[in-house]
Amino acid sequence: xxxxxxxxxxxxxxxFATMAQPGGGSNGDGSSTGGNSLGGxxxxxxxxxxxxxxxAAVAGRKIYQYKKAE
Numbered sequence: 001x002x003x004x005x006x007x008x009x010x011x012x013x014x015x016f017a018t019m020a021q022p023g024g025g026s027n028g029d030g031s032s033t034g035g036n037s038l039g040g041x042x043x044x045x046x047x048x049x050x051x052x053x054x055x056a057a058v059a060g061r062k063i064y065q066y067k068k069a070e
Contacts, residue, residue: 004059011052 015048
């Protein structure tokens with residue numbers, strides 16, 4: 001259980017750290033950098049959200065199987 005809590009804390013911490021970064025096309029104060037943003041406007045949220053949901057589903061299934069085996 002401690003390993004699960006540590007893993008979830010790590011994932012949430014990384015998520016908050018990446019959301020705190022300014023976008024590729026602007027500085028921290030909102031002014032433009034003058035160039036194209038790195039990677040264009042490719043969305044990343046959909047894939048990350050799906051990965052987290054599927055990971056939680058797999059973890060839930062493993063916990064269910066473990067409790068069922070007892």
